Amino acid sequence: MGIEQKLANLGIVTTTLEKAVNWSRTRAMWPLLSGLACCAIEMMAAEASHYDMSRFGMELMRASPRQSDLLIVAGRVTRKMAPVIRRLYDQLPDPKWAIAMGDCASCGGVFNNYAIVQGVDEVIPVDVYIAGCPPRPEGLIHGILTLYEKVENERLTKWR
Amino acid sequence: MVQLQEVTLDELKHLVSDRAIQGETMLLNMGPQHPSTHGVLRLMLELEGETIINCVPDIGFLHTGVEKNMEAKRYEQAEVMTDRLDYLNTVGNNLAYCLAIEKLVGLDVPPRAQVIRVILAELQRIGSHLIWLGTQSLDLAAMSMFLYCFRERELILDILELVSGQRMMTTYIRPGGVWRDIPEEFYDAVQQFMAMFPTRIKQYHGLLTKNPLFIDRTKGIGVISAEDAVAWGLTGPSLRGSGVALDNRKTQPYTGYEEYDFEIPTRTAGDVYARYECRMDEFWQSLRIIEQGLKKLRELDGAPVRSSNRKFVPPPRSELGASMEALIHHFKLWTEGFDAPAEYVYMPVSSPRGELGVYLEGNGSNKPHRVHWRTPSFVHLQALPVLSKGLLVADLVAIIGSIDIVLGDSDR
Amino acid sequence: MNNKLLKAIQTIEKRFGVEEHIFRDEYSLIVSPGDVVEICRLLRDGFGFDMLSSLTAVDYWPEGDPRFHVIYQLYSIENNINLRLRAPVSDDNPAIPTIEGIYPNANWHEREIWDMFGIKAEGHSDLRRILTPYDWEGHPLRKDYPLGYEEVQFTFNADEIDAKKPYVKE
Structure with missing residues (x-):
């Protein structure tokens, strides 16, 4: 017989602060509108009508890093672009997350050469990696749901 | 490893006018992270109020080292790199590369494979134009067009997936033919698309062509004369909008395009709207080619789709158990x-953006000595200062959309 | 063979003394780099080669002599003919004269071969690196420039490579 059962009749839900905040963080996570290469097209496809990412509260892509929570690194990161990506990541307000979408962003992919950073995790900390070249929009959506799972289980002490 | 580059003003002084150095005009950085630069293009703008005095494009943010990397791979291995250059025209890139190899080693392609190539290349052309239409109208604040275009593009990607197993990076066209024969469902899928798409084109026309907002932002913007367009090397719809009917499918026909009946749509105004009209007309021409292709394909049912030259094309799986050879x-x-001779060829094809040329040089071994991609986006971007001079920043967005650049294509 | 093309080639051969190379009906003229500007002007004004399709270079290191070839791919819209010029450039302070004044779109192509091969275009208006970062060292498409291959991670060497990898700390 806990307090919840008594309060339920009054239309009140009790939860922990941790759970409530983590839940709200996942319900409107706005990605940064930033595409690099091939994967950006699949990211656009995921945003568009057929796959419709707005089902997950993500229909709004912000062009300004100051207004977004999530950096989807969609495509290969070159040596020339790497400082820009880092700067974009630094400009995201806390709490922030990053997804490495596709093989190139995760590990360099087929481009094992002088021009490509072998995985964007050499530049910014990455939360979720998505495999595929390019990943299907379903793959991206799965990656985002995996990130939600991660965020929902974050501990209060780890909050940024 | 990550350091921010410091470029002193002195190094870049020659790019701007004296007035900018005295502080009379404003220097504005646009990109590489900007929603309407279609990728990672960076533009340095010199502005007076909102008027563009000078525009200096800075590219290379997607320089992938493809040309170097291809030299380290064998001919057939290097093909996977070609998909990822111009990621809206993957089939066309495979086609250009395979045609260059076939020209270099002297390999013939069976007619059925040629027809399949043509159909897929034209489907991809429609797909690429759909992305262009969606993003161009999105830049001009027509959000719904973006959603409609991507809806139709999914059907094309479904067809590509049907034949190759991948949505975008198909690598379906191989030296000497195609990877394997098309499945039976291909006909129905393409026919369904053909039946549906004309009404959709009319819908796009209804939404944009006579829309006063769209006309205001495109007519008379980014004008380039035919002489200038040729001198700056523009090709494809960007050149045809200025009245020059140049198309490699007509002038230097490849993979059997000479057998198809189609026209090259041109306009004479040379502005953003003219280029828009050209591309919209190309939808119809592509549909015409696909329709003829389907008819040819039916006639060639059961014919081989790969060359029987075993020195260059691997035998089908079924033969392996029966024949030692x-x-x-x-x-x-x-x-x-396979080895290719120490010679060189240049193979231009018509990509949705313009002339896509492959310069391929062999050295007698099984790896290419040099592959150079003459990419339309690289050349078109170079003309951006000419197109945008004296216009407003808002017009620049329309112009970037109208020359239809893909940064992977331009930076390689 | 196209009459117009034949005439153009003959005129150039007579005036500049060039070598001819034919493969699969593609005509290449091997010209000396000093003559490139003159030949291009002649071809554009006299024979209707109004478009520079492509401009690139090839490196024949180590045994090639001269080391580089600069390749000009010209196209005539009016006559629908292609012609290729190849200018051999030696390894010692490689340079070619710019043809920016004849074909304006040579500008970026020449910047590209400077960036990628280290071949200078003399008289160029804006010779900066174009594709690689501003402070890049070396010229990537030269044959003596390493590809920059990174060892591939497999199960057996995953930890070893992981330890070497420069992961970012937050």
């Missing part, structure tokens, strides 16, 4: 590849 060829081709 086939087994040897299979082993040789998948371990060593």
